[in-house]
Amino acid sequence: MSFKNFPMVPRVVFGRGSFDQLEEIISPKRKSDKAPFVYIVDDVFEGNNWLVGRIPLQYDDKIIFVSAKEEPKTILVDQFRDEIISEFDEIPSGIIGIGGGAMLDYAKAVALMLTNPGSSADYQGWDLVKYEGVYHVGIPTISGTGSEVSRTTVLTGPVRKLGMNSDYTPFDQVILDPELTKDAPKNQWFYTGMDCYIHCIESLTGTYLNAFSQSYGEKSLDLCREVFIEKDSVDEDSQDKLMMASWHGGMSIAYSQVGVAHAMSYGLSYLLGTKHGIGNCIAFNQLQEFYPDGVIEFKEMVMKHQIHIPENICKNLTDKEFDIMIDISLGLVPLWENALGKDWEKTITRKKLRSLYELM
Secondary structure (H helix, E strand, O other): OOOOOOOOOOEEEEOOOHHHHHHHHHHHHOOOOOOOEEEEEEHHHOOOHHHHOOOOOOOOOEEEEEOOOOOOEHHHHHHHHHHHHHHOOOOOOEEEEEEOHHHHHHHHHHHHHOOOOOOHHHHOEEOOOOOOOOOEEEEEOOOOOOOOOOOOOEEEOOOOEEEEEOOOOOOOEEEEOHHHHOOOOHHHHHHHHHHHHHHHHHHHOOOOOOHHHHHHHHHHHHHHHHHHHHOOOOOHHHHHHHHHHHHHHHHHOOOOOOOHHHHHHHHHHHHHOOOHHHHHHHHHOOOOOOOHHHHHHHHHHHHHOOOOOOOOOOOOOOHHHHHHHHHHHHOOHHHHHHHHOOOHHHOOOHHHHHHHHHOO
16 A cells, blocks of 8 residues: 655744744745745735734845635746746745735745646646746735644635645745734634634544544644634634634644545635635535534534624525535535535435535
8 A cells, every 4th residue: 555645844933922933944045146035925914014014024035925716826826926026037946925814825826837738727727837936935824724833825716716835835834923813803813713613523533544644633623622612702812722723723734635525615605706714604604414413513613602603695686696506516526425425426416415515
């Protein structure tokens, strides 16, 4: 039997205020004064001197502010790549993503597309990336996506929503500073945290489960419960713990996979533009058939924190639109195999998927 030799993030620093070590960390990686560092930053921080004012810009370093209102798109990855190449004489020394999962995914994708030809849409799938990307750093400002540690960058392309899953995708460096999450809006804090919780439930109940995934998944789940069940409000301790839950949750699916909620949320995102975290919540809210204990606990957390989970978003869709979502979802074979085993197609028919989407 051959076991997958997965890459991991080789360097990580954790701690409140560790963002201030960014200059010290990246300076040795600068190739020349003409090879800039390019920062891809959530535009919610534009004008926020507390964060942006601490970015150590030198020479021709550049900040690209990007909206996270929509999921990352291949067309924008290609556009950012082209702009960078046309603006600078040399390939950047590095790409640094600062924000939530969308910014981290953009940073990973742009870093890869600076060294790989064609469109990022050509690399949506498993192990299609041919060449190592430029040095890239991830700095999450909200916790839960696991993007900071994963080997994928999830993109919506012309025909599918699917990650660039490769050994070259993981960050070279991650800075985990829980202080950066302090201003996250409550709903976003919850939706993104639930992305982590759902990672764990899907990993721990999946057919791909092994001791590696289980050890990380169980710890992440424990931390999620401390944050969302045992605590009534967000404090520094819960910020620290949720950031580590996200890290462990991402690690739990490195040697495993996610499942039904993620497979279905990809369809919602592709057709309706539903953001990943809230899409997972919308889907998971209707999946008690597959994750009975997890969904009951999820509903308890929703009630405890008085969070609104949208319903009836598929109410007025046409047959064609349902078919588009179903096609996207059915294309995620590893997720269905993890959730239900090799014979998953006996359970998940087009009719079954249609009925599940109609509940959402």
